[in-house]
Amino acid sequence: MEIQLDTLINIGTLLLGGGGGAFFTWRWQRARAKAEAKAAESSAANAEQDVYQQIINDLKADREDMKANYLDVKRDRDEIRQERDELRRRLDSMEDNIRKLKDDVDRNRRQLECLRPMLCGRAGCPDRVDVTVSESGEIRTKRKAKNDS
DSSP states (O other): OOOOHHHHHHHHHHIIIIIHHHHHHHHHHHHHHHHHHHHHHHHHHHHHHHHHHHHHHHHHHHHHHHHHHHHHHHHHHHHHHHHHHHHHHHHHHHHHHHHHHHHHHHHHHHHHHHHGGGOOSOTTOTTOOEEEEOTTSOEEEEOOOTTOO
């Protein structure tokens, strides 16, 4: 079996024409697929980076909100403490006033107790004696002038 030169050329042309084209097409498709894969990978990496950046920005915003809320709470707490202290001062002052009023009432009661034996039911009683009661309850009598009636 003799292979003629025409047959070899035809086979070579077929291989180089069809097979060579297929080989180069396959290489080109492979390079294109790699480029698309790298572009997709880069795009995914950028998208992931964008997600991370957004998370960081959200965390910063939340931190600022929490800081502002903390300052508001701290300011409110300080105001409440001031109001509490003012109310305590007012309560102490009121308790002091109540103690003073109780002392005044006790003093007045003691003075009335001292005066009770000297009360006279007759308005023009000549035996009536004017007295002065001190704050401690001490009684001092005033002498009537002889002209007084």
